[in-house]
Amino acid sequence: xxxxxxxxxxxxxxxxxxxxxxxxxxxxxLEAASGHEGLRMVTQHKPDVxxxxxxxxxxxxxxxxxxxLKYGDEYAEFRNVPVFMxxxxxxxxxxxxxxxxxxxxxxPDRYLTKPLDIPAFLRLLxxxxxxxxxxxx
Amino acid sequence: MAEPAATELVVVIDxxxxxxxxxxxxxxxxxxxxxxxxxxxxxLEGVSRLKPDLVVVDLKMPxxxxxxVISRVHQIxxxxxxxxxxxxxxxxxxxxxxxxxxxxxxxxxxxPDELRLIVNRGLERRRLAQExxxxxMERAILTRRFVTFVSHQLRTPLVAVxxxxxxMKQVEQSPATRQEWIGxxxxxxxxxxxxxxxxxxxxxxxxxxxxxxxxxxxxxxLIPVIVETYRESAAGxxxxxxxxxxxxxxxVRGDRNCLTVxxxxxxxxxxxxxxxxxxxxxxxxxxxxxxxxxxxxxxIGIPEKELPYLFGEFFRVKDESAKKATGTGLGxxxxxxxxxxxxxxxxxxxxxxxxxxxxxxLPAAVEAETPLEAQNKCGSRKxx
Numbered sequence: 001x002x003x004x005x006x007x008x009x010x011x012x013x014x015x016x017x018x019x020x021x022x023x024x025x026x027x028x029x030l031e032a033a034s035g036h037e038g039l040r041m042v043t044q045h046k047p048d049v050x051x052x053x054x055x056x057x058x059x060x061x062x063x064x065x066x067x068x069l070k071y072g073d074e075y076a077e078f079r080n081v082p083v084f085m086x087x088x089x090x091x092x093x094x095x096x097x098x099x100x101x102x103x104x105x106x107x108p109d110r111y112l113t114k115p116l117d118i119p120a121f122l123r124l125l126x127x128x129x130x131x132x133x134x135x136x137x
Numbered sequence: 138m139a140e141p142a143a144t145e146l147v148v149v150i151d152x153x154x155x156x157x158x159x160x161x162x163x164x165x166x167x168x169x170x171x172x173x174x175x176x177x178x179x180x181l182e183g184v185s186r187l188k189p190d191l192v193v194v195d196l197k198m199p200x201x202x203x204x205x206v207i208s209r210v211h212q213i214x215x216x217x218x219x220x221x222x223x224x225x226x227x228x229x230x231x232x233x234x235x236x237x238x239x240x241x242x243x244x245x246x247x248x249p250d251e252l253r254l255i256v257n258r259g260l261e262r263r264r265l266a267q268e269x270x271x272x273x274m275e276r277a278i279l280t281r282r283f284v285t286f287v288s289h290q291l292r293t294p295l296v297a298v299x300x301x302x303x304x305m306k307q308v309e310q311s312p313a314t315r316q317e318w319i320g321x322x323x324x325x326x327x328x329x330x331x332x333x334x335x336x337x338x339x340x341x342x343x344x345x346x347x348x349x350x351x352x353x354x355x356x357x358x359l360i361p362v363i364v365e366t367y368r369e370s371a372a373g374x375x376x377x378x379x380x381x382x383x384x385x386x387x388x389v390r391g392d393r394n395c396l397t398v399x400x401x402x403x404x405x406x407x408x409x410x411x412x413x414x415x416x417x418x419x420x421x422x423x424x425x426x427x428x429x430x431x432x433x434x435x436x437i438g439i440p441e442k443e444l445p446y447l448f449g450e451f452f453r454v455k456d457e458s459a460k461k462a463t464g465t466g467l468g469x470x471x472x473x474x475x476x477x478x479x480x481x482x483x484x485x486x487x488x489x490x491x492x493x494x495x496x497x498x499l500p501a502a503v504e505a506e507t508p509l510e511a512q513n514k515c516g517s518r519k520x521x
Contacts, residue, residue, distance in 0.1 A: 013297035
């Protein structure tokens with residue numbers, strides 16, 4: 001069965017491009033345009049990997065989602081689902097949110113920069129999916 | 138006036154016992170904490186340990202001199218305010234001390250009131266300096282957030298285009314998808330261009346270069362010209378436009394380009410945030426020495442809780458039906474700046490699902506037009 005990747009991003013163009021890329025590499029793609037919708041889709045569709053934008057023009061953005069997934073009781077079964085955070089801003093998020101303890105609490109599995117470096121992104125995704133599937137076996 | 142800190146601390150360094158005692162008493166009565174030291178060495182040790190707000194130091198002491206105390210205190214913390222005590226004979230030295238960084242001096246003998254006055258002034262100065270420092274830090278944080286935000290706004294459309302091209306290069310797309318993606322890329326590039334041009338307008342409004350030129354402009358002629366520019370594109374959205382201007386005219390004094398930008402933003406918003414078969418009505422009137430222009434739509438409206446942020450930078454109404462709207466989020470911010478710059482106001486009334494009314498009030502031009510203006514009038518057109 002092909003692995004499911006959930007894209008949470010408020011930019012529909014970015015989602016369309018990444019969807020096409022992933023589908024052509026055999027992934028099943030789910031899309032959410034807001035943080036709330038994304039969290040709903042996590043429980044509904046149980047993705048294998050989550051790609052989430054940090055700065056979205058919605059009430060729940062990247063860090064909110066990561067925090068919910070890591071600490072929310074209702075998401076307990078998704079604790080080990082890899083979360084990749086993406087942003088178009090190149091400085092590290094630790095620099096932008098200088099509150100190290102809190103940042104540590106909501107650290108995702110990976111930070112990626114937009115536009116995605118395609119070969120590197122596919123490699124990371126492949127590793128992440130392999131690790132999750134391996135852990136489940 | 139700056140707020141006093143919890144309890145401010147004053148250190149007194151003087152070799153005379155009576156001086157230390159009386160200063161200590163006066164300062165305590167002022168509600169301050171006071172610590173006294175009998176010489177420079179102990180005084181400096183106390184300053185570096187206690188980090189006082191203010192230091193009162195006698196210039197003439199055995200051992201470490203008062204002058205040296207001043208420079209060493211400022212090495213510990215340059216923000217500590219220093220007041221020097223000096224005898225009549227050493228008034229020149231007092232001036233010298235002030236050159237070295239002392240805030241003020243008290244010639245001996247001095248009355249308790251003099252000490253109180255000078256200490257209060259010194260502490261006030263320190264509070265103001267601290268407040269200025271706080272403002273500076275706040276400003277730095279705001280600037281930083283602003284830069285992050287702007288670079289995000291500019292990068293978002295660029296990233297979308299970049300990602301499309303990247304994927305197109307790697308993965309063969311169907312001709313239909315290719316066509317669609319190229320269309321999207323062009324839209325996003327246009328978005329970026331609009332953002333940049335709005336930024337430039339804003340920068341020009343803020344630097345005042347756009348509003349320096351104040352010529353007489355008749356809005357009853359300018360506004361219908363703007364409305365006409367959008368009639369066709371509005372019809373495409375099934376929105377009808379109407380402008381009702383008084384016969385007597387709506388004269389204001391300002392920059393023609395600025396005024397065009399101001400009303401252009403309001404009118405395009407009224408079209409954009411409208412509904413099919415909606416209507417935009419622009420009405421001009423004169424009211425008590427002011428020109429009032431109301432831009433009314435019967436579109437999606439603005440939720441009450443969002444109204445306070447409406448004229449801020451990068452605000453856009455978040456609504457399902459507003460998704461198609463691709464503004465830069467700067468339009469109303471720019472319009473407001475222009476109106477305020479001209480001594481006017483913009484107000485909004487809105488109801489969700491019913492529509493919004495933006496009212497611009499500008500001071501009417503009272504004086505007659507100059508011959509030059511009259512001459513230019515026939516050639517006046519929208520110039521953007």
